[in-house]
Amino acid sequence: MSLRDKHVLLIISGGIAAYKTAIIASTLRKQGAQVKCVMTKHATEFITPLTLREISGNPVAVSMFADVPEFHVEHIALAEWAHVVLVAPATANIIGKAANGVADDMATTVLMATTAPVMVCPAMNTNMWNNKIVQRNVQILKDCGYTIMQPDSGVLACGTVGAGRLPAPERIIEALEYVADERKELCGQKVIVTAGGTREALDPVRYIGNHSSGRMGFAIARAAAKCGADVTLVAAPTDLVTPFKVNRVDVMTTGEMKEAVDRLYDDANIVIKAAAVADYRPAVRAQQKIKKNDDKLTLNLVKNDDILFSLGQRKGNRILVGFAAETTDVIKYGKGKVAKKNLDMLVANDITAEGAGFKGTTNIGAFIYPDGTVEEQPLMSKDELAERIIDRVIDIYNKKNL
Numbered sequence: 001m002s003l004r005d006k007h008v009l010l011i012i013s014g015g016i017a018a019y020k021t022a023i024i025a026s027t028l029r030k031q032g033a034q035v036k037c038v039m040t041k042h043a044t045e046f047i048t049p050l051t052l053r054e055i056s057g058n059p060v061a062v063s064m065f066a067d068v069p070e071f072h073v074e075h076i077a078l079a080e081w082a083h084v085v086l087v088a089p090a091t092a093n094i095i096g097k098a099a100n101g102v103a104d105d106m107a108t109t110v111l112m113a114t115t116a117p118v119m120v121c122p123a124m125n126t127n128m129w130n131n132k133i134v135q136r137n138v139q140i141l142k143d144c145g146y147t148i149m150q151p152d153s154g155v156l157a158c159g160t161v162g163a164g165r166l167p168a169p170e171r172i173i174e175a176l177e178y179v180a181d182e183r184k185e186l187c188g189q190k191v192i193v194t195a196g197g198t199r200e201a202l203d204p205v206r207y208i209g210n211h212s213s214g215r216m217g218f219a220i221a222r223a224a225a226k227c228g229a230d231v232t233l234v235a236a237p238t239d240l241v242t243p244f245k246v247n248r249v250d251v252m253t254t255g256e257m258k259e260a261v262d263r264l265y266d267d268a269n270i271v272i273k274a275a276a277v278a279d280y281r282p283a284v285r286a287q288q289k290i291k292k293n294d295d296k297l298t299l300n301l302v303k304n305d306d307i308l309f310s311l312g313q314r315k316g317n318r319i320l321v322g323f324a325a326e327t328t329d330v331i332k333y334g335k336g337k338v339a340k341k342n343l344d345m346l347v348a349n350d351i352t353a354e355g356a357g358f359k360g361t362t363n364i365g366a367f368i369y370p371d372g373t374v375e376e377q378p379l380m381s382k383d384e385l386a387e388r389i390i391d392r393v394i395d396i397y398n399k400k401n402l
Contacts, residue, residue, distance in 0.1 A: 003173070004032030006180050009082035009116070011107045012052070014042025015089040016157045017123040017166035022047060024088060024169045025055045031173070036078060037061070040094065040107045061106050079113035084180040087111070089123035089166045092134050098146075099137035119147040119179045121172055126162030147179045149244070175244040178226055185394045187228035192261060192268045193221040194275035194307075196236030197358075198254045202299070203286035210276045211358035214238035216323075217274035219386035221246045227390055229270070234260045236275055254278050254304040261307060265314075270393060272321040273308050274347075276358070280304060312342030319396050321389070324348040325357070334368045344396050345369055347389060355379045367392060 008028050012021050025035050035056040039049060041063075049060040061078060087094065087107075094107065098120075103112040111118065120141060128134060129151060142148055149172065152165040166172075195217020199207040214235060221233040222243035232247045234257055242248045249264075251257045254277040265271070280301040290297070308322045322343050324334050327350065334348035349365035351357035356364040356379075363385050367375040375392075377385060 002031060003028060003177055003180060006033045007081050007083040008033045008035050008176070008180075009078060009085045009110065009114070010035055010037045010052075010056075011085060011087045011094075011110065012037060012039045012043040012047070013087065013089060013091045013094040013107065014040050014045060015091045015123050015166075016046060017089040018043050018046035020166055020169055021088060022051055022055055024086070024172060025052060027169055027173055029056065034058075036081065038078060038107050038110055040105060061110075064106050064109065076113055079110050079115070082114055082116040084176060085111070085114055085116050085118040086121070086172070086176055087118065088121035088172060090120045092122075092124050092128050092131070092137075095120065095122060095134065095137050095141065099140040099144075117147070117179045118145075119149060119176055121149045121166055122151050122164075123166035124151075124164050125156060125158055126160050126164045129162075129164045147175070149175050171241065171244070174222075178244055183227040185227045186224060186270075186390075186397075189229045189269045189397070190264075190267050191221075191224045191229040191231045191270045191272065192234065192264050193217055193224065193231060193272045194234045194236075194257060194261065194277075195221065196238045197276045198236045198257055198278045199252055200254065200278045200281035200304075201285050202282050203288065203290045205289050208278055208280070208282070208301075210278070212236070212276035213359045214240050214275075215359075215361065216363060216382050216386065217272075218243060219382045220272055220274055220389055222383070223386040223390040224270075224272075224393075227394065232264055234264075234275070236277075254281065254307070258305055258307045258310070261311070265311065268318060270319045270321075270397070271311060272389070272393070273311070274323050276323075276325060277307060278304060306341075308341050308343075315342055317400065319344045319393060319400070321345045321347065321393060325351045327352050331366060331368065331374055334366065335372060338368050338370055343370070345389075345392060 012018050028035050036058045037052045037060045039062045053060045097108045098111050103109040151163050152167050153163045154165050156164050196214030197210040197212030199209040201207045218240050221231050225231045225245045234249045249260045283300040283302045330348050330350045334346050338346045346368040347365050349356050355362045363382050364379050365377045
């Protein structure tokens, strides 16, 4: 999913974060979107219309009564042109006006006139953001169908530490993709996705783990959310940012992951277990750092519960998808796992193949089904593979629910 050929109307209100809209507009154009900008009068104090005109390649509307020959009835023409509207930064002022039907300048008039999906990115002082009136207005916009992207927390321009920062441009654009072209195939479905590599502590310093980055699982969670699913991502340690509209539960060990998945399982319709879990854990975790006193160290390990196997035993009408990272006989071992673990689909890959495996941004694999069918997948980005996985899950869901 992308914003290529989409008409993005960027409405900029008068907050200090307005300067970031230059990056947003530039990135959108690089992705193939057409961009037009509308600014409030106060926004022009932070970034000039000329700057945004040069970056967007289109005239910038500020005044209701300016002579802009490229527009007809300006606010109506812009409102009808837009495929999606992005309000960033959204101050308390413009949020309040929109929530209460005030249309007293070009920006708010366009908002009143558009029928396109609208995403609002609030940015303001923490105390203003937490104000009950502002929160009431935000809720009104939500009730009216606007998508609200929660502000980030951190050090604000005023020196306050707390919520109120405009999210990074790349995160805003990722979220905008959902709003502009959200699919509905999994609307109402509860999806669990596991991701990353679990860690089993040997002592307070060391652990048994693997090379999983979590990228594949995060991409799957993102793809499922874009199809309208209610997604919970159970994530082992990773530095990755939680995808938009995805709930996240952080875990460390295989046992913690099993507990988290078990808590969610009764309400789930679809489970995609992409995590690389540790199969064994130390029988005893050393309370102090193990010293290197001897030339050899013998570890006593015990087997962890097989999460996927236990889920398959009580699958019911759920869809259960597993992953298998192998180094030899990928298809043979994969077919065995599909049968043993009662799966609807297995994504198997040879992690020794170039472009496949952990840490990278690409992957190669094969989809294996209970009837023995194998669908080979060529080298592609993990995001592309994730979308294919979700497409197959949708096919399986539709067949089960005819």
